[in-house]
Amino acid sequence: MSSATPPGNPDLTARARIRDAAVVCFGNRGFDVSVRTIAEAAGVSPGLVIHHFGSKEALRKACDDHVAATIDEVKTEGVTAPDSGTLIEQFATAEEYAHLVAYVFRSMQAGGDLARTLFDRMVADVERYMAAGEAAGTIRPTRDPKARALWMTASSLGALVLLVNLRHPGPDVDFREVVREWQTEHALPVLEVYTEGLFPDSTALDAYLAHKDGAT
Amino acid sequence: MSSATPPGNPDLTARARIRDAAVVCFGNRGFDVSVRTIAEAAGVSPGLVIHHFGSKEALRKACDDHVAATIDEVKTEGVTAPDSGTLIEQFATAEEYAHLVAYVFRSMQAGGDLARTLFDRMVADVERYMAAGEAAGTIRPTRDPKARALWMTASSLGALVLLVNLRHPGPDVDFREVVREWQTEHALPVLEVYTEGLFPDSTALDAYLAHKDGAT
DNA sequence: CCATGGGCTAAACGGTCGTTTAGTCTCTTG
DNA sequence: CAAGAGACTAAACGACCGTTTAGCCCATGG
Numbered sequence: 001m002s003s004a005t006p007p008g009n010p011d012l013t014a015r016a017r018i019r020d021a022a023v024v025c026f027g028n029r030g031f032d033v034s035v036r037t038i039a040e041a042a043g044v045s046p047g048l049v050i051h052h053f054g055s056k057e058a059l060r061k062a063c064d065d066h067v068a069a070t071i072d073e074v075k076t077e078g079v080t081a082p083d084s085g086t087l088i089e090q091f092a093t094a095e096e097y098a099h100l101v102a103y104v105f106r107s108m109q110a111g112g113d114l115a116r117t118l119f120d121r122m123v124a125d126v127e128r129y130m131a132a133g134e135a136a137g138t139i140r141p142t143r144d145p146k147a148r149a150l151w152m153t154a155s156s157l158g159a160l161v162l163l164v165n166l167r168h169p170g171p172d173v174d175f176r177e178v179v180r181e182w183q184t185e186h187a188l189p190v191l192e193v194y195t196e197g198l199f200p201d202s203t204a205l206d207a208y209l210a211h212k213d214g215a216t
Numbered sequence: 217m218s219s220a221t222p223p224g225n226p227d228l229t230a231r232a233r234i235r236d237a238a239v240v241c242f243g244n245r246g247f248d249v250s251v252r253t254i255a256e257a258a259g260v261s262p263g264l265v266i267h268h269f270g271s272k273e274a275l276r277k278a279c280d281d282h283v284a285a286t287i288d289e290v291k292t293e294g295v296t297a298p299d300s301g302t303l304i305e306q307f308a309t310a311e312e313y314a315h316l317v318a319y320v321f322r323s324m325q326a327g328g329d330l331a332r333t334l335f336d337r338m339v340a341d342v343e344r345y346m347a348a349g350e351a352a353g354t355i356r357p358t359r360d361p362k363a364r365a366l367w368m369t370a371s372s373l374g375a376l377v378l379l380v381n382l383r384h385p386g387p388d389v390d391f392r393e394v395v396r397e398w399q400t401e402h403a404l405p406v407l408e409v410y411t412e413g414l415f416p417d418s419t420a421l422d423a424y425l426a427h428k429d430g431a432t
Numbered sequence: 433c434c435a436t437g438g439g440c441t442a443a444a445c446g447g448t449c450g451t452t453t454a455g456t457c458t459c460t461t462g
Numbered sequence: 463c464a465a466g467a468g469a470c471t472a473a474a475c476g477a478c479c480g481t482t483t484a485g486c487c488c489a490t491g492g
Contacts, residue, residue, distance in 0.1 A: 014439075034479065035479080035480060036478090036480090044440080044441095045441050046441095046481085047440075047441065047481080047482080047483090048439075048441075050481060050482080051438095051439080052439090055480080056479095108378065108382075109381070110381070111385040115382055138415065139414060139415065139416075140412060140415065142408055143404060144404050144405065148405035148408070148409070150402075151401075151405040151406060152405070154375035154378055154402075155372070156371070158370075158371065158378035158379070159371045159374040161374060161378060162324065162335075162374035163370055163374070165324065165331070166324075169327040169328070185363065185366070186363065186367045186370075188364075188424070188428075189360065189366075189367040190367060193410065193414075194409065195414075195415045195421040196421070197356065197410055198355060198410035198411070199354065199356065200354070201411070202411045202412075204407055204411065205408065208403060208404070208407050230470085250449065251449080252448090252450090260471095262450085262451085263453090263470075263471065263472080264470055266451060271450080272450065272451090
């Protein structure tokens with residue numbers, strides 16, 4: 001027998017196995033994981049990682065592209081009608097995409113091109129969902145749809161990332177549990193403010209609008 | 217003359233100069249800066265850093281304590297009545313505390329004890345301010361003051377940290393500018409949602425309350 | 433049959449890191 | 463003045479990093 005390919009799917013190319021192992025390692029331990037750790041997780045020598053990808057940075061770029069492509073794939077083939085909240089929850093609660101979710105979280109922590117791209121897509125998606133909600137009468141109209149979508153995306157995603165950082169610092173975070181915890185903890189204030197508002201009158205908003213109209 | 221102590225305040229102990237330089241370096245470049253970089257910034261040999269603090273980790277702990285103590289000091293002696301939004305803005309817009317703000321931001325990115333402590337304090341402060349607003353009639357009452365304070369703090373701070381990560385990745389971030397940019401960009405949707413709400417009716421909130429009452 | 437070339441590994445290279453060591457300088461104290 | 467202690471430095475140590483090198487194995491194709 002000529003069996004090799006210890007862990008992961010043995011049918012995959014070694015290059016693909018390294019990439020997949022890198023996604024898992026980056027997601028679990030952050031982008032500071034050593035090439036040696038990734039190589040070990042892929043059942044491969046450190047040299048082969050460089051042989052296939054050229055450098056660690058290029059490997060991360062390949063992981064970014066693969067994750068972005070997979071998300072695209074899932075999004076186009078999967079459900080397109082979210083019934084509540086952001087679309088993060090859809091991914092985060094699905095076990096099969098746990099690795100992707102972890103990777104995306106680390107990207108949001110670390111910044112970089114993938115994080116910017118995914119964030120911009122999320123904002124665009126939120127804006128579309130909001131517009132659909134407006135048309136259906138379930139969401140109030142706004143004076144600036146783009147600004148509202150940006151703010152809501154940054155707030156919900158930022159809060160999630162921050163709470164993961166503060167409450168689940170180490171590696172091997174179960175993001176499904178974190179999202180559930182986050183939902184149960186924040187559902188009440190979110191719904192309250194979103195239906196009843198936070199201010200009892202419109203003096204603050206009126207003052208802002210007057211100031212803005214006066215400035216232009 | 218026996219002058220040494222090149223940069224920073226020459227009156228300070230070398231230990232204090234190292235600590236201050238470390239706060240600046242950690243804040244500007246993140247916690248991965250080398251001991252050698254910190255030593256150079258303090259005008260000192262790398263060995264002396266270890267001689268005074270024992271280890272890099274202990275140095276960071278000392279920075280954490282110093283930053284927390286300074287914030288305490290500023291908070292007790294300074295203004296106690298915030299007229300708008302979170303208290304972060306007070307710090308962030310003050311030039312003299314730019315180093316502290318940068319350090320706190322890096323802590324929020326990286327997690328750790330200081331981040332948790334400061335975050336918990338912020339939540340407590342927000343809850344106090346909200347209660348005062350309720351008493352004054354400028355803030356709507358809530359069914360769960362703690363949950364609302366936690367959610368608002370996590371949302372605003374998380375959004376801020378996330379946008380800094382995405383839009384100003386490198387070192388030497390001018391947080392005063394970032395906070396200003398953030399305010400002008402998000403003021404409208406924030407005021408809109410806070411005064412008018414996001415949902416035109418209370419079906420979602422009613423459903424949640426009914427579900428919760430049914431469960432208990 | 434041998435030659436070629438790519439997947440793959442073991443080992444080493446150069447660099448940076450945190451830390452240690454050995455020793456110098458200076459100031460204090462008896 | 464002598465002795466000692468602590469501030470401080472230059473140099474080195476050992477560990478780990480990303481990457482390179484040299485070579486093995488094996489399938490392919492003439």
